Amino acid sequence: MQKLVKSLEEAIRLAGLTDGMTVSFHHHLRNGDFVLNMVLEQAANMGIRELNVNASSVFDCHTPLIGHIKNRVVTGIQCNYMAAGVGSAISQGILEKPVEFRSHGTRPRDIACGKTPIDVAFIAAPAADPMGNCTGKYGKSACGSLGYAMADAMFAKKVVVITDTLVDYPLQDFSIPENYVDYVVQVDAIGDPKGIVSGTTQITRDxxxxxxxxxxxxxxxxxxxxxxxxxxxxxxxxxxxxxxxxxxxxxxxxxxxxxxxxxxxxxxxxxxxxxxxxxxxxxxxxxxxxxxxxxxxxxxxxxxxxxxxxxxxxxxxxxxxxxxxxxxxxxxxxxxxxxxxxxxxxxxxxxxxxxxxxxxxxxxxxxxxxxxxxxxxxxxxxxxxxxxxxxxxxxxxxxxxxxxxxxxxxxxxxxxxxxxxxxxxxxxxxxxxxxxxxxxKLVRGDRPVAHIIGRDGEIQDTIYNVVK
Amino acid sequence: MRRSMLFLPGNNPNMLINGSCLGADAVIFDLEDAVAPDQKDAARLLVRNTMRYMDFGGVERIVRINSADTDYWQADLDEIVPQKPEMILLPKTNAAEDVLAVDAYMTALEEKLGFGQNTVGLMPLIETALGVENAYQIASVSQRVQAIFLGAEDLTADLQCKRTKGGAEIAYARSRMVMAARAAGVQVYDTPFTDVNDDEGIVVDTEYAKGLGFSGKAAISPRHVEVINRIFSPTEKEIDYAYEVLEAIELAKRQGKGAIALHGKMIDAPIVNRAKQTVAMARQLGLGREED
Structure with missing residues (x-):
């Protein structure tokens, strides 16, 4: 069985990604992540439209997402966290459908129970073997745990592992095993190490x-x-x-x-x-x-x-x-x-x-x-x-x-x-x-730009557009 | 109770508004060394307004004005005295005359404002060789003087020696200051420990000051406040012993005895006085006993 494909384009094609589907991403590469942008750009180039993006978090490095929203490559977002870069654009109402915010616990719960099914999960993997055993512990973009990606790997219809460190089979110390993975793509870099983990986190002097x-x-x-x-x-x-x-x-x-x-x-x-x-x-x-x-x-x-x-x-x-x-x-x-x-x-x-x-x-x-x-x-x-x-x-x-x-x-x-x-x-x-x-008192608009989904699965609160 | 006194730069609004939250028993708004000459008036007004509008709760407010050999000190007092700080910290006090000059100016201001005399106290900062030699006269020349304060940085410059963490170069000055203050019946405060990254050094230095008889210690970093407070607070053992002493004395009185022993040691007047001080401090810290 050949899982290692030549290009991201091939992986997207083989995974059967088409208009209106849901793609997912994890955020272990935090503000150094290249993978979300890489996939959406490729999908846009392939003419795919109206994707629903289920990302555990959206960081400032993901501001190209704003362009994809404007071009209707992306028409829905579900996430647990959204930094100000994309967040301020969303607050101004660029996305028709309100963003759905979940927590780190409710996102995988809803993926697992089928409430928010994923068509294709794209898993940035700092180290992977050609069959898709992968981990965040090794490689030039090492990020440690891959905890947020696991539900995506387990429950998505198709799983694509994207790595910049391809190792010999079998990667022994894997976090996600090959039996969840459909395709593996090797790229030059999945992220910028400077944005992935801090050198040291410092206690405050304030x-x-x-x-x-x-x-x-x-x-x-x-x-x-x-x-x-x-x-x-x-x-x-x-x-x-x-x-x-x-x-x-x-x-x-x-x-x-x-x-x-x-x-x-x-x-x-x-x-x-x-x-x-x-x-x-x-x-x-x-x-x-x-x-x-x-x-x-x-x-x-x-x-x-x-x-x-x-x-x-x-x-x-x-x-x-x-x-x-x-x-x-x-x-x-x-x-x-x-x-x-x-x-x-x-x-x-x-x-x-x-x-x-x-x-x-x-x-x-x-x-x-x-x-x-x-x-x-x-x-x-x-x-x-x-x-x-x-x-x-x-x-x-x-x-x-x-x-x-x-x-x-x-x-x-x-x-x-x-x-x-x-x-x-x-x-x-x-x-x-x-x-x-x-x-x-803050004057807000009357258009919902995001719903916060509570742990009970119901809408806990609604965020409205900002009126300047 | 004034275990710790924390310096706050007079031109730093964020530090000033948070001053009462940093754990110190007293804060010293600094108009002197922390403030560049071209910002003296701005800092003076900022400190004045902070004192006017901010509630510092139980935290004492002290203001370090500029020294009497500058052009600023009178303007400092004009703005600050009306805000009724607990004390004015007078830097570079070399002799009793320095105290008298500032005292006279403050008395005139208090009269003008309709305040009682000595509403605002004075704490001479002694930081020259001459000042150390004159410490007793400085401490005792005016009723307004409530405390004296050793400033080691300027002192070591005057002594033409290096300031060290061990502090051998200021050992004499420290002892002399404590002696002078206690003889004059005023409080005495130790110089700040200046290395904010040396968590062990501050402990050693503060324990040393406490051991010499200082009433408390100044800090230039909020990080030092908790250590200073802890070391200058009575320990549980000391509080227990103090109560035992007072109970023993009470018993002796009831039994009509002039003297009494506790744990085989005679209890005399100094021990009783110290026990009273310890209990008073314990009460202030909420560590007193219910029967108090």
Whole structure:
């Protein structure tokens, strides 16, 4: 059986891609990805139109997508995250059909159950053999885990692996096995290593970020969850990483042996594993070179699929076994609803990613955000878009105080007993507005440009076009 | 309680508005070294407005004005004193006369504003060899002086020696400052530790200052505040012991005894005083006992 084809054009033709079909992409190559652009350009050249793009994330490197939308090569988008480059164009209404946002857990769930079927999955693979066994752990474009691509590989009607590092059969340490793969294409480069993973992710030096991080670590310490068997997830933002560092210090000082670290994994989580804070890392995505090195060499550092990570209907997901997660927010309202989809002017510049999933699954979901950014307060009466519902958010940590969701009376008492600066969210809002003033209410259009699909499969919120 | 005093550049709005969130017991708005000559007036007004409009909660506000040998210090005081900072930090204080000159100007301002005398305190910053030698006179010349503060960077320049992390070159100055302050009955603050990346160095330096008898320590980086606060706070053991001392004294009083021993050691007046200070600080930190 010959799977290795001569060109991307041949793979597209053999896969039977035609007008109106759905193509899928993963985002492990992040802002260094060449594959989404490469495939859409080839499809456009072949005269294919009205494609539906199901990409786990859309980054700024994907701005050629805007041209494909205008030329009707692409007429539908489903994703979990959309950076500002394409997001601002979408917000201005260039796509007729609203974008569908899902979370990292609901996307593979809906692919698996057939709600969002994929005709052809194009899987960027940093290393692959001619039969399609592939991985992100090796090769010049190594990205570590391929967790977001696994559901695509398992459930798409046709699967095309695109690699720039073709190795001899069999690639032993594969992430996706050949039995899911139809065609393999070798290209010069699948991405720009500079945009794929950071050299190192750094903890913040910003004094405000450090204060928030210190508060965050103390909240975890006071929560009662920090004991042997503890599990933890945090983002790659500077303050979140600083919180992980402070948490590591507490765990080592108190000799606490945690169970697992989850999520997008950074070098800081690897440090915690190596220091004995965790017994394993469950990794759906690597953020930096240290994480890539670790997943390649340390058997305790496990690659997991997005289904295993966070799918709501899975028979078991790691997110549902998580103790504590630290997450960010562009806005949070007085009901603790969090927006990570739009900026304060209503433009799409993000998305839930795993935010919604781990908020729902964890025992303690902590949002860490400054009281204001660029003169705009973080706490509002109502967020522009509900990415994560307030019922799943337990506490907001800012430099000016810690607000506990009124649903969590016991947690609030624990934080008070620990002498932490607990306040209520309304007070925090008023305190911030004393500094920033009250911003003008956002005027939005009446045309839906995106729907945010909740974990229950229903529309959780709608993002409207921006009126200039 | 003033364990930590954090310097905030007077021309940095982001630092100023977040000043009360950085964990320090006091912030020092700096109009002197952090501000270039062509920005002196802008910083002065920015600090004035920050103090006027921002609520710093329980965080003390101190302002470092420009030194008395510049053209700026009076204008600084004209704008700042009306905002009622807890203290003015007066740099390059060499002698008691420097204090008296500024004190007189502040008294006149307070009268004009209808404030009581010494509403705003004064903390001379001693950072020259002459200043160190005159430390007691500086600390005791006016009721307005609440504390003195050692500035080691300028001092070592004046001493014509290198500033080291070990601090042997300022050992005498540190001891002399503590002695002078305690003799004059005022507080005394240690120079900042300047390497913001040396997490162990700040601990060693702060423990050393605490051991010498300093009341607290200044910081130029918010990263140092937590360490300073921790080291200048009483430990759980110290708090427990302080309560034991006070209970023992209470018992002695009830029994009509003049002296009493605790763990085989006589409890005398200095030990009782220290125990009272420790309990008072524990209460401020929320670490006191319910019966308080």
């Amino acid at each position: 004094p405000v970020g450090l204060v928030m991080a210190s508060h965050a670590a103390k909240v975890i310490e006071a929560s009662g969850l920090l004991k042997d068997g503890f599990s933890f997830q945090t983002g790659a933002g500077g303050a979140s990483l600083a919180a992980a560092k402070f948490l590591k210090d507490i765990m080592l000082e108190k000799n606490i042996r945690g169970s697992f670290g989850l999520g997008g994994i950074t070098g800081y989580m690897v440090d915690m594993l190596q220091a004995g804070c965790f017994q394993s890392l469950m990794d759906v995505q690597c953020f930096d070179l240290k994480a890539v090195e670790s997943i390649r060499t340390d058997p305790r550092h496990r690659e997991i699929s997005a289904l295993h990570y966070a799918a709501p209907s899975a028979r078991g997901s790691v997110a549902d076994n998580l103790d504590v997660v630290i997450l960010g927010a562009t806005e949070i309202d007085t009901d603790f609803n969090v927006n990570v989809h739009t900026d304060s002017n209503g433009y799409i510049m993000g998305g839930s990613g795993g935010h919604t999933d781990v908020a729902a699954g964890s025992k303690l979901c902590m949002i860490i955000a400054p009281m204001f950014r660029a003169r705009l307060p973080i706490v509002t009466d109502r967020v522009n878009a509900i990415s994560t519902p307030g019922r799943d958010v337990n506490v907001l940590v800012t430099q000016g105080g810690i607000a506990v969701n009124p649903r969590n009376k016991e947690l609030k008492q624990r934080l008070l007993d620990a002498g932490l600066p607990v306040t209520d969210i309304q007070t925090l809002k008023e305190k911030t507005e004393k500094i920033t003033g009250v911003p003008q």
